[in-house]
Amino acid sequence: MDTGAEFADRDDSGDPAAAPAELPRDILFRIFNFAHPNERAVTLRLVNSEFRCLEPRHIQFRDAVPAHAFQLWIVTNYTALTHSDRLKLFAAVSVSGCLENLGCLFEAQCPWSPVCFDSAAKADREHVLQWLLMEGCSVGTPTDCLTVVLSAAKHGSMSTLRWTVRVLRPELTMQVMAAAAAAKHSEWREKISWLLRIGCPWCPLTPLAAAQEGRLDVLQFLMQKGVRPKFNCHFAALARERMDICQWLEAEGVTVPASDVGGFSSDAAEAPFAQALRSGLRLPALRWLTERRGFRFRPSQVIVDAAASGGDVAVLSYILKLGVRREVPTAANSPTTEVLADALLTAARAGRYEVVRCLVQEYGAPLRAVVAAAVAAVSVGCKEGGSARAPTHTLNDAITAAAAATRTSVAEAECLATASTNSCSEVLRWLHSKGCPVDDRSIWNALSRGDLNGADTAYSMAIAGPFRKAALLEMTNRGSLDAMRWMVAHGSPLDGTAFMAAAARAGDLKKVQWLYEQRCDWDPSVFVEAAASGNCELLTWLKAKHCPMGRGAPYVAAATAHADGPDWVTLDFLRTLCCPFDTAALNRIIESCISKPWMSKMTTWLSMCPYELEELIT
Numbered sequence: 001m002d003t004g005a006e007f008a009d010r011d012d013s014g015d016p017a018a019a020p021a022e023l024p025r026d027i028l029f030r031i032f033n034f035a036h037p038n039e040r041a042v043t044l045r046l047v048n049s050e051f052r053c054l055e056p057r058h059i060q061f062r063d064a065v066p067a068h069a070f071q072l073w074i075v076t077n078y079t080a081l082t083h084s085d086r087l088k089l090f091a092a093v094s095v096s097g098c099l100e101n102l103g104c105l106f107e108a109q110c111p112w113s114p115v116c117f118d119s120a121a122k123a124d125r126e127h128v129l130q131w132l133l134m135e136g137c138s139v140g141t142p143t144d145c146l147t148v149v150l151s152a153a154k155h156g157s158m159s160t161l162r163w164t165v166r167v168l169r170p171e172l173t174m175q176v177m178a179a180a181a182a183a184k185h186s187e188w189r190e191k192i193s194w195l196l197r198i199g200c201p202w203c204p205l206t207p208l209a210a211a212q213e214g215r216l217d218v219l220q221f222l223m224q225k226g227v228r229p230k231f232n233c234h235f236a237a238l239a240r241e242r243m244d245i246c247q248w249l250e251a252e253g254v255t256v257p258a259s260d261v262g263g264f265s266s267d268a269a270e271a272p273f274a275q276a277l278r279s280g281l282r283l284p285a286l287r288w289l290t291e292r293r294g295f296r297f298r299p300s301q302v303i304v305d306a307a308a309s310g311g312d313v314a315v316l317s318y319i320l321k322l323g324v325r326r327e328v329p330t331a332a333n334s335p336t337t338e339v340l341a342d343a344l345l346t347a348a349r350a351g352r353y354e355v356v357r358c359l360v361q362e363y364g365a366p367l368r369a370v371v372a373a374a375v376a377a378v379s380v381g382c383k384e385g386g387s388a389r390a391p392t393h394t395l396n397d398a399i400t401a402a403a404a405a406t407r408t409s410v411a412e413a414e415c416l417a418t419a420s421t422n423s424c425s426e427v428l429r430w431l432h433s434k435g436c437p438v439d440d441r442s443i444w445n446a447l448s449r450g451d452l453n454g455a456d457t458a459y460s461m462a463i464a465g466p467f468r469k470a471a472l473l474e475m476t477n478r479g480s481l482d483a484m485r486w487m488v489a490h491g492s493p494l495d496g497t498a499f500m501a502a503a504a505r506a507g508d509l510k511k512v513q514w515l516y517e518q519r520c521d522w523d524p525s526v527f528v529e530a531a532a533s534g535n536c537e538l539l540t541w542l543k544a545k546h547c548p549m550g551r552g553a554p555y556v557a558a559a560t561a562h563a564d565g566p567d568w569v570t571l572d573f574l575r576t577l578c579c580p581f582d583t584a585a586l587n588r589i590i591e592s593c594i595s596k597p598w599m600s601k602m603t604t605w606l607s608m609c610p611y612e613l614e615e616l617i618t
Contacts, residue, residue, distance in 0.1 A: 067100045074108060082507030083111060083534030083567050091115045094132070097125040106135060109568045114140030114148075121151035124185075126160040133167065138564070145170040153179035158187040158194065165198075177202040181218055182209035189221060196225055204230045208272075211236035212279075216245050223252065231257050232272035238289060239279040256293040269295075270302060277306035283314040290322070297322075299335050301342060308347040313358045316343075320363060340365040348374035353427055360434055372431055373441035376424050376454055424454040432461050440464040447475065447483040455486060466491025476502040481511050488518070497521045507533030509541060516545065524550030527579075532561040536573045543577055552585025559602070560592040566602060581609055 081089065093101050094116045116137060120128040129148075139145055145168040152164040153176050161180075165172070177200050180191045196202075207229035210218035214237070219229060229249060234256050237245035249255075257269040273295075289295045297303060299319055307316040320335055335343075344365040347355035356375075359365040424446060432438060438461040446454035472492040475483050476499050488494050494515075500522040503511035507530070516522075527547050530538045531554035543549070558570040575581075586606065593602045 067098070067104070070098075070101045071104055074104060078108060078110075079536040079540075079573075080509070081535070083532075083562055083570070085507075086110050086534065086569075087113050087115070087564070091119040094120045094125065094128050095123040097123065097128055099127065099131055102128070102131065109572075111562070111564055111567065112137045113564050114138060114144040117144070117148045118151050121148045121160065121164060122155045124152075124156040124160055126157070126163055129160070129163065139168060142170060146173065146175075149176055150179045153177075153191060153195075154183050155185065157185060158190045161191050162194065172198070172200045174201050174203040174205060176200055178205045178209040181206045181215070181222065182213045184213065188215075188218060192218070192221065192225070202227055204232070208232055208236055211242075211245060212240070214240040214242045214245070216242070216248060219245065219248070228252075229254055231255065231269065234289075235269075235272040235276035235281075236279075238285040239276040239281045241282060241285055243285075243288070256289065256295050270297065270300070273297060274302050274306035277303065277310045277315065280310055280312070281315060282312060283318060286315055286318060299339070301339050304335055304339050304343045305346045308343040308352060308355050308359070309350045311347075311350065311352040311355055313354050316355055316358065317362070335363075337366060341368065345371055345374055349378070351378040356427075356431075360431075367431065367434060367436035369437040369439045369441065372428055372436050372438045372458070373445055375427050375431065376442040376451070376458060377445035377449070378424065423451050423457075425451075425457040428454065428457050428461065438462045440467075444471070447486060448479055450480040450483055452482055452486055455483075459490070466493075469493050469495075473498055473502055476511065477506060481508070481514060484511065485514070494518055494520060497523045497525065500526045501529045504529040504538065504542075505533055507535035507538060509535065509538045512538060512541070522547055524548045524553065528553045528557045531555070531570055531574060532557040534558070534567045534570045536570060539570075539573060539577060549579050551580045552582040552588075554579050555581055555585050556588045556592075559589045565596070565598045566593070568601075568605070571605065575608075 078086075090102075090105055090110050090112045093105060097120075112132070114137075116132055117129060117139060120126075120132065133139070139148070148168060149161070149164045149170050149172075152161045156164075164170075172195070177192070177195055180188065180195055183191060185191070206227055207219055207222050210222065211229065211233035219233070223229070229252075231254060233249055233254065234246055237243075237249070290297075299322060303319060304316070307319050310316075340359060340363055344356060344359045344367075347353075347359065348371050353375075356371075360367065428438065428442065438458050440462055442458035443455050443462060443464060444467070446452075446458055467487050467490075469492070472484065472487050472494065475487060497520075500512060500515050500520050503515055504526045512526075512530075527539070527542055527549045530542055554574050555571060558574060559566040561567070586609065589602065589606065593599045596602075
């Protein structure tokens with residue numbers, strides 16, 4: 001590997017101080033034994049940035065990682081990965097395109113799935129697709145094959161698309177042509193021409209996909225091929241503020257839908273218009289559409305919800321006030337209380353806190369407990385308006401303008417504008433001050449996201465007792481350890497063996513260790529669930545703590561728990577741990593694998609078990 005030429009422009013010093021503190025010392029010393037100084041620097045940089053301090057559950061391999069670092073990482077961390085983590089790992093390495101690292105995973109018996117094909121197609125890795133097929137990776141169902149072709153049509157090169165179509169042989173649908181029309185690859189013209197030549201069908205979705213990506217050149221090319229756009233392309237282009245596309249469409253005779261007898265545009269235009277609002281249609285484009293092109297619409301539930309989801313307060317206000325500005329305003333044109341309530345809930349679910357403030361203070365949208373629950377369910381770090389946070393001076397100007405527009409204090413506007421990057425606590429306090437009720441759903445949603453501050457805030461406002469055992473069990477299955485601790489500290493009962501089994505099923509060693517410290521009971525089902533998860537490090541710890549293994553059930557779990565085949569690594573590891581094996585387990589494994597493609601390999605593996613072949617069922 002000639003790293004000197006490839007990474008000559010890097011300024012990494014390779015200093016040990018620059019390495020992550022969590023990096024295991026043995027790996028750090030081996031890295032510094034590499035001969036080439038630039039290779040040491042590059043390896044440290046990749047380990048620090050790509051491996052995220054070697055957290056096995058946060059694996060992202062966007063670029064090819066040096067085989068040296070990858071193999072050492074596998075040696076240190078592979079046993080701590082669950083079966084699900086290993087599937088994600090194989091798909092992530094498929095994206096990187098490094099066959100050497102894929103071969104390392106193949107030798108380690110890392111499981112794979114049809115997702116690997118889709119990941120490689122999205123990354124335009126034709127050589128990885130070929131390697132996966134040659135090594136016997138399952139392509140999956142016809143639907144899986146079509147998914148791979150769609151990814152190749154949108155993200156891949158002409159060569160990758162041709163390979164997926166000819167080798168996987170899916171039924172070409174109109175979706176394939178639409179994906180090719182939305183492609184940003186430099187070979188988009190060749191892909192569209194080739195698909196038309198082989199008879200791939202097309203529909204109005206094809207030019208619409210191009211308009212949604214702002215591709216005027218693709219629209220012009222499709223027009224030359226006889227694929228004529230429809231009026232819905234106007235809305236898609238306006239959502240991207242591409243007035244040039246709208247002008248071209250009008251020049252080609254594709255106009256904005258006119259008003260019908262009732263003074264409104266046809267119902268067929270409502271869906272594409274709502275989609276444009278959800279995609280971020282701005283006020284100048286909306287005014288051009290309504291005031292200069294005469295587009296008329298009713299402020300229906302669908303339209304108002306779409307505007308609330310889009311997150312632009314100016315657009316939402318324009319739509320809500322449009323009925324009042326009509327020549328003959330009627331009650332049917334004005335938004336009802338139900339429309340405002342649903343729009344408020346939509347904005348809360350989308351994390352559009354400025355829209356929430358506008359609907360509550362300007363239009364008197366009714367506040368319900370479900371709104372607070374929706375706010376608590378929004379992920380921390382949700383971006384206002386769907387984009388990155390603005391610079392400080394721009395954000396301050398926006399806060400001041402928002403406060404002036406709605407006659408609120410700057411402090412309230414700042415609270416809501418910055419809430420998207422913090423806990424939901426501030427928004428919950430603001431809603432509660434406006435009379436919004438809070439119940440146990442808000443507490444649960446905050447805990448599900450690991451937002452303990454938000455949970456404390458909701459708990460102080462709601463009239464709620466401790467969560468029941470079933471709720472704590474659900475949090476053990478899919479929540480964080482901190483959330484579990486919070487629930488136990490607030491009175492949730494922690495008794496029985498189900499909690500330990502649920503933590504083992506998730507493959508979470510830290511949860512199991514904490515439950516062990518809390519004197520939580522266990523039985524053989526805990527070891528069985530740990531075997532099903534595939535976390536060998538957890539199995540080692542359980543045996544060291546003398547967790548009962550049972551007789552044969554862990555082998556059955558490792559062999560049958562996953563639809564993509566047995567977990568061979570865990571099966572071998574159970575044998576290494578001297579886990580008991582009996583005839584009943586042998587028969588159950590044979591019954592489940594008798595008609596599967598891995599039956600031959602399973603028979604070979606079972607032949608090394610301490611039982612005679614006569615004991616196998618027929």
